[in-house]
Amino acid sequence: MSRKYKQRGYMEDYEEEKRRPPQRHQGTRAPKLPGVREVFRCSFCGYVMPVQFGITYDSQCPKCQAHLHCCKNCVYFDTGSRFECSQPIPARVTPKDKRNHCEYFRARITVERETSTSPSQIKDPRQAFDRLFKI
Numbered sequence: 001m002s003r004k005y006k007q008r009g010y011m012e013d014y015e016e017e018k019r020r021p022p023q024r025h026q027g028t029r030a031p032k033l034p035g036v037r038e039v040f041r042c043s044f045c046g047y048v049m050p051v052q053f054g055i056t057y058d059s060q061c062p063k064c065q066a067h068l069h070c071c072k073n074c075v076y077f078d079t080g081s082r083f084e085c086s087q088p089i090p091a092r093v094t095p096k097d098k099r100n101h102c103e104y105f106r107a108r109i110t111v112e113r114e115t116s117t118s119p120s121q122i123k124d125p126r127q128a129f130d131r132l133f134k135i
Contacts (some may be wrong), residue, residue: 034113034114035113035114036111036112036113036114037111037112037114038051038109038110038111038112039051039109039110039112040055040073040107040108040109040110041108041110042061042063042064042066042068042073043066043070043072043073043097043108044061044064044066044072044097045061045063045064045066047061047062047063047064049061049062051109055068055069055073055107056069057069057099057101058099066097067097067098067099068107069099069100069105070096070097070098070099070100071084071085071093071096071097071100071102072096072097073107073108074102074104074105074106074107074108075106075107075108075109076104076105076106077096077108084096085104087104089102089104
């Protein structure tokens with residue numbers, strides 16, 4: 001075999017790879033993705049309510065008692081649009097944080113990641129500490 005450099009180790013790895021048959025993968029592993037959930041959040045206090053809660057004209061937040069059928073909790077609320085709504089409304093609805101009779105209202109549902117057990121579900125502080133540091 002003739003090669004330019006005669007040092008030991010030069011091109012040996014490359015020649016061995018050429019002789020070996022290609023390795024086949026044994027399938028792909030499914031990624032471990034965290035769970036997700038759909039929730040509705042109050043735009044004033046951030047209280048999380050399940051999607052099944054259902055918002056009617058008279059609905060109020062259980063935590064802060066704010067009106068939920070308002071522009072700030074709507075999917076179409078957009079501060080960059082005309083009248084701060086992405087729907088073709090004829091006049092501005094004011095105030096945006098009070099209850100209104102808008103026919104375009106749809107609750108703003110968000111998809112959030114479930115990363116861990118919420119602190120409100122843990123009753124024992126020692127258990128919470130153990131979960132935090134995985135003791």
